[in-house]
Amino acid sequence: MTDYQIHIIGGGLAGSEAAWQLAEQGVKVRLSEMRGAGDMTPAHQTERLAELVCSNSFRSDDAERNAVGLLHQEMRDLGSIIMRCGDAHKVPAGSALAVDRDGFSDAVTDALTQHPNIEIVRERIDSLPESGLTIVATGPLTALSLAENIGAATGTEALAFFDAIAPIVHRDSIDMDIAWMASRWDKGDGDDYINCPLTKEQYLAFHQGLIDGEKTEFRDWEKDTPYFEGCMPIEVMAERGVDTLRYGPMKPVGLDNPHNATPEHPKGRWPYAVVQLRQDNALGTLWNMVGFQTKLKYGAQVELFRTIPGLEKAEFARLGGLHRNTFINAPKLLDREMRLKSAQHIRFAGQITGCEGYVESAAIGLMVGRFAAAELRGETLSPPPAETALGALLGHITCGADARDYQPMNVNFGLFPPLADRVHKKQRKEAITARARTAMAEWIGKTERKAAA
Template sequence: MTNHDIHVIGGGLAGSEAAWQLAEAGFRVRLSEMRGSGEMTPAHQTDGLAELVCSNSFRSDDAESNAVGLLHAEMRALGSLILREGDAHKVPAGSALAVDRDGFSAGVTAALQAHPNITIVRERVDTLPAEGLAIVATGPLTATGLADSIGAATGAESLAFFDAIAPIVHFDTIDMETAWFQSRWNKGEGKDYINCPMDKEQYLAFHQGLLDGEKTEFREWEKNTPYFEGCMPIEVMAERGVDTLRYGPMKPVGLDDPRTGRWPYAVVQLRQDNARGTLWNMVGFQTKLKYAEQVRLFRTIPGLEQAEFARLGGLHRNTFIRSPELLDPVLRLKSRPNIRFAGQITGCEGYVESAAIGLLAGRFAAAELAGHTLAPPPAETALGALLGHITGAAEAETYQPMNVNFGLFPPIAGRSKKADRKKLYTARARAALTDWLEPA
């Protein structure tokens, strides 16, 4: 570390963003990434930095009435590398920001490799650095050695939940005589999703197939680990009731089957996964079904009878620390203040949220290296609301992964319509961010 000002451990979205912010501030960064050193995680497939392992969507890009869209806007205002490359590798997805996952990762990797202040080292780090500033952004799949070191430093066990990966289908194997292009309510370009319709009989048979299908067996240490509600395996949703999927990822509202002119009984949607449009992922179809069972069952979906899969669904255990108890307001570990944490290991959920906390960790560390203190962003901003949830607003005993949402923001005074209230949140956030960036 003698040739570097700070050590960033982990080259996912959070670590990549943190390294970029520090390097842009003029500080020398050692960025350690385990993948590429002969090591791999259960979820990754490449050694690319900021690889997307589940969906290719950064969710809504609407900064006027959506909390994650507001977070996008705030990160762009702060020079986010992740949002820059997301915008550069955007693929059609209605009002959402979805990306070509390979192009996006390659873009982030190239930017970090080219930066004169960043040295990328392919290595596994097994212990927390004893001295010098460091940011731990190893994500929810932190290697055992480092996880043990974190446990020793915190004196508390990490929490855990399961996360699941959705399948990806080759476009040229989808039957477009049955399926059709349409966004729900024709939002965005109006043709950003492929829709596979089901009648009642087909849906009920599919639902039963999910219940009966052979699932991945849990290891002993994985038992009794809760799922994260925002990434629930589809067969677990099916267990909650026969109509749960029809009110969730398979809801047919706002989608007119061109063959009938009516909404189907249920719909399976696919979203473009790469810039060429050759790969499409099954929206909301993260699963723990065994591979052979996935192929058999998903080929019963109308339009996917001959589907070929570029990737099948999977399941892995994610871990995160009890951040509200362990971290201070600028993401330092209270027991080891030379160490900051960032990304999903802090308990934030989602690509954008992970990158946002990496951005803040990088900026807080840069300020410390420069000899001054950077105040946390106001709670009225998306960045501040998310940070506040992680570092103290949430109850430590019941802490669970959380996406950014307006429920994390200070409430708006008075009563107003739901749509108006969202706009009030975003207008207030923009003003608060401006004041934070340009203090009087």
């Protein structure tokens, strides 16, 4: 393909989803990805599109009681390539949707490579195009040259936060005479996680080790950059109080340890604290430490994490790490269709807009692709209703958040408008999702009738 109608910069989840949505509507797309052109980010390890650099989880897949699960379903209803490939490469994770990261990224890369309307070019783009419809989906690890250009073009300084990566452990190095398989409250298949139990003494020693462990040192320009609450390094959580981890990633509630079973408690008792590992690939050979994002130096990680019962001989396929994420002040800079107010031929999509999470990033890419396709047809696509997960997330990014203190946000029910009628608290989530499904079905029907006309 030698010509194109729209240029997408960035082949992560948002850029890949936007490219797919456009291509499926007959639009010729040029997708520029710098990985493969001699460039690499601090977090990526491959040249594949839609590579998952942190967790392999898309979080809850419960579309009845969870906002991100509802977002999953809305994206499926709109033909999301990210959800299609995620469903095809899922691995056990209780009520969550977790994927084999390599199989998932391979599938997305193959789908886009084989699409006749998509041309993938391995190149780094250092500045915003002065003309031509463009989608910037470079993500939170935008190359410094382009980030500086965006800052100059918008007349405002980009915001930033730190994001951390959790370690991955080889399954055959975990001692299952100490650890055991179980999901909290036996959800999912009931044995989707490996659990490593800690006594009170072991937990307190581990907590102190996190406090004392040698950490990554920040450069001067990084010192005022905040962490994102949804991906907080475990040692930073430890600094907030001795029990913070026991109410967070090391929560033992709902996990019966069969190794300490007694006649009075044949299923076992909850440990004082627990470290959970979730399957990371389809073969089940790699498992990631859930919630264990860290800025500890590599040597300190190995030494401390091998004090966890069951991980004394752990072999790590990847250790944790820390990288700087950049995002724009979207409520100030973008309109309701994600166009840059000062240069409306440019749209932004994905985590660079300040949405947080794999699914949210792809969801914004999906909608930006659809907005752009409608514009190319000479039409205006109304955003999904605010009562839907997609509409609530878009609304937060473009106008709902306070531009004076804009921070990354996952989709959550707090972004949805209140219910019109009073509903008992126990039924509130189901009522919100039922309302959302109705609103989304009506919006899809309306947009399909308009397109057919």
